[in-house]
Amino acid sequence: MDKKELKKRELTESMKTYILENGLAKSSLRNLAKASDTSDRMLLHYFQDKEELMTDVLQAITQDLIQLLKANETGTWPLKTLIPYLSQMMKEPVIKPYLNLWLELMAEASKKEEPYYSAARDIASSFKNFYKEVLMVEPGQSKEHMDAFALVLVEGMVMMDALDFDDDIRNALGGLNELGEN
Amino acid sequence: MDKKELKKRELTESMKTYILENGLAKSSLRNLAKASDTSDRMLLHYFQDKEELMTDVLQAITQDLIQLLKANETGTWPLKTLIPYLSQMMKEPVIKPYLNLWLELMAEASKKEEPYYSAARDIASSFKNFYKEVLMVEPGQSKEHMDAFALVLVEGMVMMDALDFDDDIRNALGGLNELGEN
DNA sequence: AATTTTATGTAGCGGTTGCTACATGTATAA
DNA sequence: TTATACATGTAGCAACCGCTACATAAAATT
Known part of the structure; x- marks a missing residue:
């Protein structure tokens, strides 16, 4: 090399x-x-310049995050088990820095600013793959639909976590259970 | 005056x-x-300084956003009607600038940076109040739970919207329907 | 009319940013 | 060994940033 x-x-x-x-x-x-x-x-x-540098480093960070997600992967889980588990995981000190960076990245991405927009999309795609591999779906549910549903739900929880709206995360988890049982 | x-x-x-x-x-x-x-x-x-200035302006923007939300308020709606409606509303050119600012605010808030942290919490609280007033809940569901659930879900959709992950928003809406009917 | 308060202009300070020009040493290749 | 490429230091530029000192004009108060 x-x-x-x-x-x-x-x-x-x-x-x-x-x-x-x-x-x-x-x-x-x-x-x-x-x-x-x-x-x-x-x-x-x-x-060459700061953009190339950031592209490289953000890509490396993305790979680390994917590794982190895969490391805790043990089979597949139903939504009602997976989501509470992830909401707990968000509190982990190893994960927190990634979430902060993720939100900062999102802010840049929403302005379509490169290389941040691409990096954020890459990371979100990795999240999607994670659910693809780890989410178990119940009969009558579309896997594709529920993967996206999990993605959206967890992203929302990340935001509320950043605001320390812990009660709402807890309540939302309650809501998730009530939704599935009527 | x-x-x-x-x-x-x-x-x-x-x-x-x-x-x-x-x-x-x-x-x-x-x-x-x-x-x-x-x-x-x-x-x-x-x-007095930039912080006071930003506090004032962000407060004013928050008020505008609340007005915007209240303006379109016509009675109460079930979750499965409200969420798709809001996901459409996110595409409105009047709303878009607020969403971009919202994400930028969130990035600062996640670092507990003032006055952004407080402003973001204020806005999120306004969102909560919005659901409190406008979300209709089905028997067997806790209003408090479903309000928080709606809050989290829509925030997640805002993030995916910023990444132009429109397919996933659509799929998640599909997932929401499948969840409620088993 | 005299005095005090408010409004505004000009200029600059000390800091940060990404980036570059110019030099020189040091390792590699001929 | 000599020539060429790479590594690294020093210094600085031009553009920003929030903020301030100093001056003066205009307005309000006495």
């Missing part, structure tokens, strides 16, 4: 950590450089 | 428009001033 490519991956690794801990807004070249024990000058030596 | 207070409201009005059209990121004092046909110097004459 190219020596330059190797260095890029090493840099990407440390920048990943910084971005997850500090968010996009604080991720200036100078800050990212400091976190990687180098200079902004060097970052722009290895990456 | 105070003459100064009157001028503040006039400025707030033009800044509202600018922020809705351009987002928080571009809302520097200089840009807001230009949009209000004045100078940053004058904005800081009428408002």
